[in-house]
Structures are given as C-alpha cells and as structure tokens.
Amino acid sequence: MEANTRSTGRLPAAFLTPGSSSFMDFLGEHSPEMLPGNRVLPPVQGVVEAPHGTTIVAASFPGGVVLAGDRRATMGNMIAQRDIEKVFPADEYSAVGIAGTAGLAVEMVKLFQLELEHFEKVEGAQLSFEGKANRLSTMIRSNLGMAMQGLAVVPLFAGYDVDREKGRIFSYDVTGGRSEELGFAATGSGSVFARGSMKKLFRKDLTEQETTTLVIQALYDAADDDSATGGPDVARRIYPIVTVITEDGFRRLTDEESAELARTVLAKRLEQPDGPRAALL
DSSP: OOOOOSTTOOOOHHHHSOOOSOHHHHHHHHOGGGSGGGOOOOOOSSOOOOOEEOOEEEEEETTEEEEEEOOOEEETTEEEESSOOOEEEEETTEEEEOOEEHHHHHHHHHHHHHHHHHHHHHHSSOOOHHHHHHHHHHHHHTTHHHHTTTOOBOOEEEEEETTTTEEEEEEEOTTSOEEEESSEEEESTTHHHHHHHHHHHOOTTOOHHHHHHHHHHHHHHHHHHOTTSOOOBTTTTBOOEEEEEETTEEEEOOHHHHHHHHHHHHHHHHHOTTSOGGGGO
16 A cells, blocks of 8 residues: 655545554555465465574563574575574564564564554553464464465564563464463474473573573574574674563663673583583573
C-alpha cells in the first residue's frame, strides 16, 4: 500500500481510520500480500537451501533474564556467515533470539517490533508480557506453510515482566505452539548440548554476572559438539551477542564485555579441559 503522492499530500483513508490495535490485522486487511505467510511460493523439489541461524540460549536470574546467541549462519554444510546477529530487542523490556531461516526470521522480528510499537501507540499502554508472547506465537503460526517447505523460524522470546517483577522465557515450535521455560532454555541445532550444559550449571540464585558467564559456557559447549554453532572466534574477534533485560530495560553487552567473558571461559577450559565445569561459575 502506497501513500498518496499527489498535490494534496494526504494519506489514504486506511491510515486515518481508527481500527485494530494489531498492526498485523491492519496489514492483513489492507495489504495482505506483504505478510510473510501470505506469499505464494513456487513449487520446489526437496528442501530450499538458505542461510540458517543456529543456537540461541536464555537463562533467568533474580531480577531479570539473559538472552544470547552465537554468530554463525550455515547453508547446508557451508558457513554462510560468521558474524550474523540473532538477538534483537522487541521493545524496552523484551527481546527475541532467532533460529531457523535467517532472512525470514529477521523479517519476522521487524514485523513483531512494529506490532508492539503499533499497539502501544494505539492503546497508550504496553502489551502485557503474556500478550507479547501470544502475538509472536500467532506470527510463527502464520509461517507454517513456509515451514513445511523447510523455511522454518523457531525463536526464543525473553524479557522482564513488569507486572510479575521477574524475568520470563518462552520457547516455540514451528506450529506456533509456545511453552514457558523455567530457569533456562535453548533452541537451534546446538540446543541439546547447550541445554545439557546449563542443566548442570544453573542455579536459581545466580547473579547477573554469573548468568552471563553461564550462557557463554553453554554456547561454547554447543559449538564443541555442533558444527553449525560458532564458538568465540578469538582470531577474528567475533564473540556471542549477550543481552540482559531487567527492570531497567534492555541492555546489550558491548563487544569488549562479551570478549572478556569469552576469554575467561576459554582460559578456564584451557586450564581444565576435562575438569569440573561447575568450577567456572
């Protein structure tokens, strides 16, 4: 849908008429072809080869939650990109980590950001945390047709619930089904190994610093066993993206902070390559 560019300078009536607080509903009514799930795909034989994001991890601590992701994107057995970004702020108090088809996932995140912003502008208040999780579930479900052709998007949604005053984590499947995770969660090709790592190290009383170290260790363990997950790349100075969400809002750790955490984990592993991992926290 295009704005009226004639001399009057007025927008189409659709932009000036009160309607739903959902941006997706607005787009579906006036320009449905712009929604990812409504695109008509050509018939294909086999699975479509496209860059895929891999491992995302999240862990909660008293006062907030940490969401992190590795930087590798793969296409088949090839590394498509070594420094892709997979963790994005959804709004002031929440973030999304993407796994699956990279292009579609980034587009979905941008649409989700618009959805939350549109709701806040129309209603004059933020959507509840539960409501945000439900909206993302609907968006994933609308992509089911593409998922059946191998273009799946499976994110992690995490943030600080201002009503319950704690960090919360939601995981999803390709059908849009969602589950609230207690303590920690992982998605993507290396999620089995990352979850196993966090299962051994997670405690409910971890500090923010200990939780950021925990997610770096989980990504390191995932990269150790999953070729599609990229560990800390010291030579290229590429380190995991780590974000922290508390009552103060969303904060992404700087490259220097992430590098310091990664170097700490790597140094300890070199000292005790086969030793107890719990000693790292």
